[in-house]
Amino acid sequence: MKIALCSDHAGYELKSIIEGYLESQGREFEDFGTHSTESCDYPDFAHPAALAVEEGRCYPGIAICGTGNGIGMTLNKHQGVRAALCWNVEIAKLARQHNDANVLVLPARFIDPVTALAVVDAFLNTSFEGGRHARRIAKIPVDQSGC
Numbered sequence: 001m002k003i004a005l006c007s008d009h010a011g012y013e014l015k016s017i018i019e020g021y022l023e024s025q026g027r028e029f030e031d032f033g034t035h036s037t038e039s040c041d042y043p044d045f046a047h048p049a050a051l052a053v054e055e056g057r058c059y060p061g062i063a064i065c066g067t068g069n070g071i072g073m074t075l076n077k078h079q080g081v082r083a084a085l086c087w088n089v090e091i092a093k094l095a096r097q098h099n100d101a102n103v104l105v106l107p108a109r110f111i112d113p114v115t116a117l118a119v120v121d122a123f124l125n126t127s128f129e130g131g132r133h134a135r136r137i138a139k140i141p142v143d144q145s146g147c
């Protein structure tokens, strides 16, 4: 399955670095933009990437903005997305083991590229533990009552 990539202008350079890394690993991806460092709005790229993950066209996703917060907030509006902001390897592993996160969110302005690639590697190569964590993530989506 292709990995869904998206970023805003603040995340564009790190997204390009990650794409080079994924290519070197022989991993396929789809780039939902942005495609330059020109100022833009992260929801324009986060929503299409989130839909691709929700609909099973891509898995997992990697999303990047300056802090990771705006793009992560946008992604998590999608009921089928569990986007996790990760800035070190341990948090990335736990996001997979405990939360079955399906989108990795990186804060481009607060992480160096070497750490970011280590985080990507950890995220892509760690499995969900299931068990009690499966019960918990099943309760995350909001139902019609709002709970």
Ligand code: RB5
Pocket (backbone or CB within 6 Å): 008, 010, 011, 065, 066, 067, 068, 069, 070, 071
């Ligand atoms: C862009 O300047 C910045 O606001 C954005 O990348 C992100 O950090 C928002 O949450």
